Amino acid sequence: MKIETIRHPYASDEARWAAVQRRDAQADGVFYYSVRSTGVYCRPSCGARAALRSNVVFHATCMDAEAAGFRACLRCKPDQPPLAERQAQAVAEACRLIDAVEETPDFDAIARAVGMSRFHFQRVFKAHAGVTPKAWAAARRAERVREALGQGTQVTESLYTAGFNSSSRFYADAGQMLGMAPARYKDGGAGEAIRFAVGACSLGAILVAATERGICAILMGDDPEHLVRDLQDRFPKAQLIGADGEFEQMVALVVGFVEAPRIGLDLPLDVRGTAFQQRVWTALRAIPAGETVSYTELARRIGSPAVVRAVAGACAANPVAVAIPCHRVVRNDGGLSGYRWGIERKQTLIAREKA
Numbered sequence: 001m002k003i004e005t006i007r008h009p010y011a012s013d014e015a016r017w018a019a020v021q022r023r024d025a026q027a028d029g030v031f032y033y034s035v036r037s038t039g040v041y042c043r044p045s046c047g048a049r050a051a052l053r054s055n056v057v058f059h060a061t062c063m064d065a066e067a068a069g070f071r072a073c074l075r076c077k078p079d080q081p082p083l084a085e086r087q088a089q090a091v092a093e094a095c096r097l098i099d100a101v102e103e104t105p106d107f108d109a110i111a112r113a114v115g116m117s118r119f120h121f122q123r124v125f126k127a128h129a130g131v132t133p134k135a136w137a138a139a140r141r142a143e144r145v146r147e148a149l150g151q152g153t154q155v156t157e158s159l160y161t162a163g164f165n166s167s168s169r170f171y172a173d174a175g176q177m178l179g180m181a182p183a184r185y186k187d188g189g190a191g192e193a194i195r196f197a198v199g200a201c202s203l204g205a206i207l208v209a210a211t212e213r214g215i216c217a218i219l220m221g222d223d224p225e226h227l228v229r230d231l232q233d234r235f236p237k238a239q240l241i242g243a244d245g246e247f248e249q250m251v252a253l254v255v256g257f258v259e260a261p262r263i264g265l266d267l268p269l270d271v272r273g274t275a276f277q278q279r280v281w282t283a284l285r286a287i288p289a290g291e292t293v294s295y296t297e298l299a300r301r302i303g304s305p306a307v308v309r310a311v312a313g314a315c316a317a318n319p320v321a322v323a324i325p326c327h328r329v330v331r332n333d334g335g336l337s338g339y340r341w342g343i344e345r346k347q348t349l350i351a352r353e354k355a
Contacts, residue, residue: 016058019044032059032078034070041065046076087124090114091303094125098137107133127303136275192238196231198224199251201258203345206321207231208251209240214268218254218320220341234319258322261289261353271319280314287328289353294332316340322349 010016010030019027027044034041035051041059042048059065062072062079072079080086094114098105110133111121125133194216196209207227209217217234219227231240250267257265271281279302286301287293293301299311315326316338327346331337339346 013058016044017053017056020056021050023047028082032062032065033057034059034065034068039070040073041070041078042073043076043078046073046078048073048075087127088300088303088305090116091125094121094133095136098133101137105133105137136279192235193241194231194235194238195241195247196228197242197248197251198227199248199255201255203258203341203348206251206255206258208254210247210250211270214270215250215320215323216270216272218323220321220345254322258349259352261322261349264289265323267323269320269323271324273314273317273319276310277314277317280311281318281324284315284318284324284326284328287325289325289328292328292330292334292350294334295329295337296332298329312337325349328353 010019010027016027016031016033018024020033023045025045030044032041032043034057036055036057037051041062057068059068065078066072077083077086081089091114094110097110097113107121108118111118114121116124122132125136192211194209194211196207196217198205198207200206203220204222205220205224205227207217207219207224207230208215209219209231217231219230221227221230253267254265271278273281280298283298283301295308295312295315296305298315299305299308302311304311312329315329318324318326318340321327321341327339327349329337330350336343336346336350
């Protein structure tokens with residue numbers, strides 16, 4: 001039997017040196033290099049000024065480099081977790097600090113607490129969480145308001161529980177947080193007008209519903225009556241209005257997008273969810289048509305690589321099919337996983353976007 005030897009891409013000093021020259025991040029953790037003239041050792045991707053080849057020595061581990069008398073580079077920090085992991089940890093800590101503050105957070109203080117400048121903190125936070133620190137804080141505050149009102153708490157008590165120090169500020173933000181007046185939200189949407197229409201597309205029946213702020217539901221299925229009942233369950237006390245001709249044009253836009261995803265869909269949304277769900281939904285909308293990502297990758301993109309199950313749950317809670325494209329998320333092996341509107345529909349949508 002013939003045995004083939006798989007050669008490691010960084011097996012030789014020549015290959016390692018080439019990786020250092022191109023600052024190959026894929027080589028980070030595989031090996032380290034030290035520079036005799038400076039006495040430091042680095043990751044292959046280090047952005048420090050290039051060293052002379054004659055001064056460079058390669059090491060398998062940080063311990064080997066330190067045993068040889070070299071100290072860790074202060075720029076690439078090879079003795080610490082990778083930069084992306086450190087940043088994700090910093091963002092997670094910042095989220096905890098923001099969540100612990102009832103009133104408007106001091107973002108400068110939070111940036112200092114996680115070891116960053118204000119500007120760098122803003123950029124890193126948005127890259128990992130998908131939203132700015134201010135947007136995260138607003139979403140978390142909105143979540144506290146929804147929780148309090150959902151438990152029957154009086155509006156005045158809810159606003160102070162959520163960290164608002166004045167009623168005027170609360171009512172100014174209430175529409176954006178809740179999509180409706182606070183009293184209406186507390187009363188299950190009573191008095192809220194939601195227009196809707198049911199149409200047909202190649203994937204079956206499709207229901208589109210909207211408040212005055214934007215689309216609040218896009219549902220797909222085989223039975224139009226079941227879709228209407230689903231909408232009623234979502235907004236039990238709202239006034240559901242069968243749409244007029246103008247609204248049906250919006251339904252036509254959604255149907256057109258389902259049939260030809262490449263045309264794009266840019267409609268205002270009024271989706272209500274927890275701060276975490278909003279992060280996931282924002283990241284979903286950033287996935288281009290024709291591309292798919294795994295749940296693991298999506299969790300990494302929002303800066304929470306350890307919460308894959310929660311990410312899957314947020315995808316499943318998505319109330320607006322196709323507008324928030326949860327169908328673009330697949331298993332790690334590329335296989336299709338659960339889709340609340342049916343695996344066959346998910347498969348069709350992905351195939352159409354890739355065509």
